[in-house]
Amino acid sequence: MRRHHRNGSGAGHGAGWPAWRAFCPRPPDLRVLLHLELQEQRLDQEPVLRHCQELAADPHPGYRLAHWAAPEPLVNSFGQVMGHVLDAPGADLQMAPRAWNTAAVRAWEANIATSGARLMVCAAVHLSSGKAVAATVATVPPSGGPVADQHDTAVVPEHRRQGLARWIKAAQVLRIHERFPGVRATTSTVNQENLQMKAVNRAVGYHLMHERLLVEAPVASF
Numbered sequence: 121m122r123r124h125h126r127n128g129s130g131a132g133h134g135a136g137w138p139a140w141r142a143f144c145p146r147p148p149d150l151r152v153l154l155h156l157e158l159q160e161q162r163l164d165q166e167p168v169l170r171h172c173q174e175l176a177a178d179p180h181p182g183y184r185l186a187h188w189a190a191p192e193p194l195v196n197s198f199g200q201v202m203g204h205v206l207d208a209p210g211a212d213l214q215m216a217p218r219a220w221n222t223a224a225v226r227a228w229e230a231n232i233a234t235s236g237a238r239l240m241v242c243a244a245v246h247l248s249s250g251k252a253v254a255a256t257v258a259t260v261p262p263s264g265g266p267v268a269d270q271h272d273t274a275v276v277p278e279h280r281r282q283g284l285a286r287w288i289k290a291a292q293v294l295r296i297h298e299r300f301p302g303v304r305a306t307t308s309t310v311n312q313e314n315l316q317m318k319a320v321n322r323a324v325g326y327h328l329m330h331e332r333l334l335v336e337a338p339v340a341s342f
């Protein structure tokens with residue numbers, strides 16, 4: 121979710137304004153489009169890791185965990201999961217719809233590899249269909265730390281509310297911790313209105329660091 125998650129308050133001059141009005145007096149026509157939370161999950165704190173171990177060990181009958189470099193049989197269903205990132209509130213303000221076919225997934229992977237970052241994907245695979253139905257994506261910087269970026273997480277609608285997002289995010293962070301000991305924290309940007317994602321992040325040990333607003337105003341207001 122590093123790509124600045126998600127909100128679509130459309131709520132006019134609503135929540136979040138007072139915290140920063142001291143820095144930027146409100147022009148009359150300013151409209152808050154997104155209210156974002158930058159969250160952090162400390163991996164150098166034992167209770168966070170212990171709790172993630174408990175969550176990751178919690179069985180989810182009918183599903184298995186998978187970590188990759190995307191294996192060929194799961195590329196298509198992984199792409200379909202990624203398409204559901206646009207279900208997030210306000211996602212349309214932050215990203216254009218895109219086709220997540222096999223070629224697009226491979227191009228996306230190659231682009232990250234070119235940057236030198238390490239792509240980490242954890243997915244839940246639905247055993248009876250053999251499809252990836254939930255996935256979470258993070259990147260570890262080329263230096264191996266100290267902060268990993270948590271990007272998108274999505275679960276296809278029919279498989280939501282079964283704890284799959286918590287499961288994959290807990291397993292993901294344990295794997296990052298194991299493979300990249302230099303990573304001391306992960307950060308994620310979440311739309312304040314995305315209650316589901318905030319609940320998942322809270323469960324795996326994220327806490328609020330900063331808030332950010334995306335605002336829109338006619339040029340004449342400034």
Ligand SMILES: CC(C)(COP(=O)(O)OP(=O)(O)OC[C@H]1O[C@@H](n2cnc3c(N)ncnc32)[C@H](O)[C@@H]1OP(=O)(O)O)[C@@H](O)C(=O)NCCC(=O)NCCS
Nearest residue numbers: 207208273274275280281282283284285286315316317319
């Ligand atoms: C956010 C998302 C990944 C959660 O997946 P999930 O597998 O359903 O999540 P979990 O089952 O692990 O946990 C969901 C928790 O959110 C909370 N929750 C769910 N709906 C809620 C709501 N309407 N209001 C408040 N809390 C809610 C609950 O605490 C729930 O846990 P519970 O089932 O124990 O009650 C999924 O809803 C999704 O794909 N949304 C669209 C994409 C998106 O928003 N991604 C995040 C930004 S990239």
